Amino acid sequence: MTEPLLEVRNLSVDFHTAQGTVHAVRDVNWHLDRGECLAILGESGSGKSVSASAIMNLIDCPPGDIASGAILFEGRDVLKMDDEERRQLNGRRIAMIFQDPLSHLNPVYTVGFQIEEMMTAHGTPADAARARCLDLLERVGIPDFKTKIDAYPHQFSGGQRQRLMIAMALALKPDILIADEPTTALDVTVQAQILALLEELQAETGMGLLLITHDLGVVAEMADRVVVMNSGQIVETGSAAEVYRAPTHPYTKKLIGAVPGNGDMAAPLDTGIKPLLEVNSLTKHYGAFVALENANLTVLPGETVAIVGESGSGKSTLAKTLLRLEDATSGEALYNGRDLVSLAPKDLFELRRDIQMVFQDPTQSLNPRMTVYDIIAEAFVIHRDILPKAQWKDRVRELLDQVGLEASHMQRFPHQFSGGQRQRIAIARALALEPKLIVCDEAVSALDVSIQAQVIDLLTGLQDKLGLSYLFIAHDLPLVRDFAHRVVVMQGGRIVEQGPVAQIFDNPRMEYTRNLMAASLHPDPDVQAKRRQDRLALQKAS
Amino acid sequence: MAYTDPQDALPDVLPDAPPAWVSVLRMLWRDKFALCAAIFLLIVICCAIFGPMLLEDQAMRNNLRGRNAPPFDFSKDWKLWLGGDALGRPLLARIIVAAQNTIMVAAGAVICSVLIGTTLGLIAGYTTNTTSQVIMRLADVIMSFPSLLLAVIVLYMLSPSVGNIIIVLAITRIPVYLRTTRAEVLEIRGRMFVQAAQVMGASTLRIVFRHILPVVFPTLVTIATLDFAFVMLAESSLSFLGIGIQPPEITWGLMVAQGRSYLTNAWWLSFMPGLAIILTTLSLNLLSNWMRTALDPVQRWRLEISRTKND
Numbered sequence: 001m002t003e004p005l006l007e008v009r010n011l012s013v014d015f016h017t018a019q020g021t022v023h024a025v026r027d028v029n030w031h032l033d034r035g036e037c038l039a040i041l042g043e044s045g046s047g048k049s050v051s052a053s054a055i056m057n058l059i060d061c062p063p064g065d066i067a068s069g070a071i072l073f074e075g076r077d078v079l080k081m082d083d084e085e086r087r088q089l090n091g092r093r094i095a096m097i098f099q100d101p102l103s104h105l106n107p108v109y110t111v112g113f114q115i116e117e118m119m120t121a122h123g124t125p126a127d128a129a130r131a132r133c134l135d136l137l138e139r140v141g142i143p144d145f146k147t148k149i150d151a152y153p154h155q156f157s158g159g160q161r162q163r164l165m166i167a168m169a170l171a172l173k174p175d176i177l178i179a180d181e182p183t184t185a186l187d188v189t190v191q192a193q194i195l196a197l198l199e200e201l202q203a204e205t206g207m208g209l210l211l212i213t214h215d216l217g218v219v220a221e222m223a224d225r226v227v228v229m230n231s232g233q234i235v236e237t238g239s240a241a242e243v244y245r246a247p248t249h250p251y252t253k254k255l256i257g258a259v260p261g262n263g264d265m266a267a268p269l270d271t272g273i274k275p276l277l278e279v280n281s282l283t284k285h286y287g288a289f290v291a292l293e294n295a296n297l298t299v300l301p302g303e304t305v306a307i308v309g310e311s312g313s314g315k316s317t318l319a320k321t322l323l324r325l326e327d328a329t330s331g332e333a334l335y336n337g338r339d340l341v342s343l344a345p346k347d348l349f350e351l352r353r354d355i356q357m358v359f360q361d362p363t364q365s366l367n368p369r370m371t372v373y374d375i376i377a378e379a380f381v382i383h384r385d386i387l388p389k390a391q392w393k394d395r396v397r398e399l400l401d402q403v404g405l406e407a408s409h410m411q412r413f414p415h416q417f418s419g420g421q422r423q424r425i426a427i428a429r430a431l432a433l434e435p436k437l438i439v440c441d442e443a444v445s446a447l448d449v450s451i452q453a454q455v456i457d458l459l460t461g462l463q464d465k466l467g468l469s470y471l472f473i474a475h476d477l478p479l480v481r482d483f484a485h486r487v488v489v490m491q492g493g494r495i496v497e498q499g500p501v502a503q504i505f506d507n508p509r510m511e512y513t514r515n516l517m518a519a520s521l522h523p524d525p526d527v528q529a530k531r532r533q534d535r536l537a538l539q540k541a542s
Numbered sequence: 543m544a545y546t547d548p549q550d551a552l553p554d555v556l557p558d559a560p561p562a563w564v565s566v567l568r569m570l571w572r573d574k575f576a577l578c579a580a581i582f583l584l585i586v587i588c589c590a591i592f593g594p595m596l597l598e599d600q601a602m603r604n605n606l607r608g609r610n611a612p613p614f615d616f617s618k619d620w621k622l623w624l625g626g627d628a629l630g631r632p633l634l635a636r637i638i639v640a641a642q643n644t645i646m647v648a649a650g651a652v653i654c655s656v657l658i659g660t661t662l663g664l665i666a667g668y669t670t671n672t673t674s675q676v677i678m679r680l681a682d683v684i685m686s687f688p689s690l691l692l693a694v695i696v697l698y699m700l701s702p703s704v705g706n707i708i709i710v711l712a713i714t715r716i717p718v719y720l721r722t723t724r725a726e727v728l729e730i731r732g733r734m735f736v737q738a739a740q741v742m743g744a745s746t747l748r749i750v751f752r753h754i755l756p757v758v759f760p761t762l763v764t765i766a767t768l769d770f771a772f773v774m775l776a777e778s779s780l781s782f783l784g785i786g787i788q789p790p791e792i793t794w795g796l797m798v799a800q801g802r803s804y805l806t807n808a809w810w811l812s813f814m815p816g817l818a819i820i821l822t823t824l825s826l827n828l829l830s831n832w833m834r835t836a837l838d839p840v841q842r843w844r845l846e847i848s849r850t851k852n853d
Binding site: 116128187196323325337348349352353355356357359363365366367368369379381382415426429433 | 636733734737738739740741742743744746748752753756757837838839851
């Protein structure tokens with residue numbers, strides 16, 4: 001067998017922090033061949049990015065410390081090279097793209113300049129760099145590339161920025177492309193396009209592709225082989241299909257079991273009951289921009305209505321308008337017969353108790369300077385008539401217990417919890433007001449798959465126990481499939497389709513919904529292969 | 543970067559928290575610089591309160607034989623250890639007595655400008671566009687005047703008493719706090735925890751004072767301590783121009799100004815009160831640095847860490 005292109009041998013990396021040494025990765029081994037796609041799969045904190053950072057010389061030492069191991073690129077140990085040699089490798093032989101292209105493009109230079117800089121920094125003459133840059137922009141599919149070469153990063157959409165990053169990475173025809181969560185920040189349809197582009201380019205150039213991701217769907221779509229990591233160690237290696245079908249390590253089993261999209265779909269509720277919330281032709285304009293146009297939907301008591309759509313489809317605007325964080329331009333939203341949109345502030349204050357919200361990012365939605373007790377008890381301070389002060393502590397204890405946290409957590413601050421625990425605190429805060437309807441704005445999107453499953457279980461349990469209704473805004477279709485009773489699909493500020501979950505998923509009527517379904521990734525490589533064919537067929541048809 | 547968040551490794555059960563003042567003292571004990579600063583400031587405050595009562599006479603008594611007496615002559619009376627001024631008055635006693643006026647002017651001006659500036663900044667940041675514009679343009683007007691020029695004009699018309707000096711210096715410093723507060727409020731009001739409070743039905747006052755102000759507060763404290771030094775020096779410039787505190791009243795700034803003509807042959811006349819100014823501002827900076835860490839729950843462990851190690 002020939003020597004692999006890149007090999008990581010017994011790599012251990014430590015980080016020395018004030019709380020002692022953290023072993024970020026321990027004794028990691030993997031290799032990457034030419035023309036192969038290797039995926040490193042893991043949740044946050046699993047150390048999946050650390051080995052890639054070590055290859056690119058991106059680990060700050062100190063506090064980082066490469067304790068042992070070797071990284072062999074074409075048989076030479078990268079870690080033993082001096083800085084100049086490594087600089088020659090970076091970009092020219094090994095290139096990297098990142099999760100958030102906006103923060104990795106310099107806002108004050110044109111994209112053309114930045115892509116050319118990549119080449120001129122490695123000695124390409126300026127005119128040749130310009131020509132190559134135009135080729136690249138055309139290749140990665142930037143429309144109108146001849147004028148766009150002189151545009152600035154903010155003038156591109158998220159998907160286009162990722163394409164620019166890919167163009168920059170490929171400028172010098174590297175042998176290895178490292179993609180660190182390249183599509184996590186993108187919409188499903190854009191994600192599918194970017195992944196397709198990466199695959200084409202890989203086939204064209206024969207480079208090795210190292211894909212770092214938390215998403216089993218991306219692995220199923222792209223990877224030949226997969227390395228599963230958990231708390232700094234590799235727990236399983238194998239071909240993508242093998243690992244999915246016959247996981248051997250308990251962690252992998254748990255991870256695959258937690259992936260949504262395989263459960264039973266909920267039956268629609270009886271439509272005979274009086275709806276809790278009835279939205280009629282709700283419209284929101286920002287100047288000339290139409291954020292929400294003529295939205296109609298109903299939510300029954302005890303029902304979960306999911307709103308899906310890509311970014312900019314108006315789903316968050318809908319939530320904000322309902323909660324009066326924004327004022328609607330026209331239309332009405334009847335909650336038990338009272339119009340939320342036109343209610344006077346004093347009446348609205350009473351209704352606030354019934355409608356609560358759980359936000360996307362629990363790190364930002366909890367005040368960092370308040371203790372958990374203060375955060376939850378604020379509900380009682382604001383609405384004095386809920387509970388006499390003597391009982392606050394007991395009630396907070398009860399709420400924490402309800403969301404699966406301990407009473408001893410009361411005096412701690414939000415930063416002392418993990419992401420999943422923080423979202424539980426946010427849910428406890430929402431529950432403190434004893435609401436009937438909770439609006440979840442991407443409430444689990446920022447969480448790891450296994451934590452996501454736990455939070456969804458918690459929400460389902462609370463719904464059964466307390467009869468809550470949810471308006472569940474999400475972009476993750478498999479999750480919606482398992483959780484929702486009914487689904488509302490939005491595009492460009494309009495509702496394009498709505499119906500019971502089974503109807504939307506098994507028998508979508510609108511083309512947009514069908515595209516959305518085809519673009520979403522399934523963790524089973526076989527199912528995903530079939531989906532890809534469907535998607536290509538759809539593309540040909542249109 | 544995806545490595546384990548060190549916070550995840552914290553033990554699950556925390557020991558019962560001691561009463562607030564004990565933990566504050568413990569955190570102060572951890573930071574020895576801040577501890578020294580606190581002690582020094584305590585001494586300065588004591589001097590400011592009790593100094594004039596005890597030493598006023600000695601500080602004003604001329605002693606022509608001790609004119610420009612050199613410092614560190616420990617055979618003399620303790621009041622002359624830092625030397626004597628041009629009229630033979632003991633420097634140490636004068637510095638102690640002058641502490642009162644100096645601290646009163648500086649603290650008064652800083653506190654007034656912080657209170658007014660922050661209030662206006664909160665209003666400008668959280669209300670309608672029109673109100674905000676009016677407040678900001680007023681701040682622009684104040685800022686467009688050189689602050690000393692403004693002080694000269696006002697003090698030329700009003701009598702240069704301690705109260706008037708505080709008012710003048712406070713007005714010139716208001717825009718600093720106003721602009722900082724407004725900028726921070728504009729950023730913080732868009733944060734999700736503010737929206738979460740709105741969804742709960744929190745009143746505007748509650749959002750401003752419970753959610754926004756605590757986040758702005760550390761920044762304001764830091765600026766205020768830096769400003770403390772600025773105000774002390776501005777007051778001395780006013781005294782130097784003859785429109786500040788008038789002799790026989792004394793301040794540190796005035797003492798620096800009076801010593802200026804003897805710089806070549808009796809450097810200690812300006813140096814000693816100057817040293818008092820420097821040490822006071824340095825202490826304030828150290829203490830505010832400590833306070834910023836101690837007030838921030840995310841940073842507080844830095845001051846608590848060695849305690850957990852000892853336990």
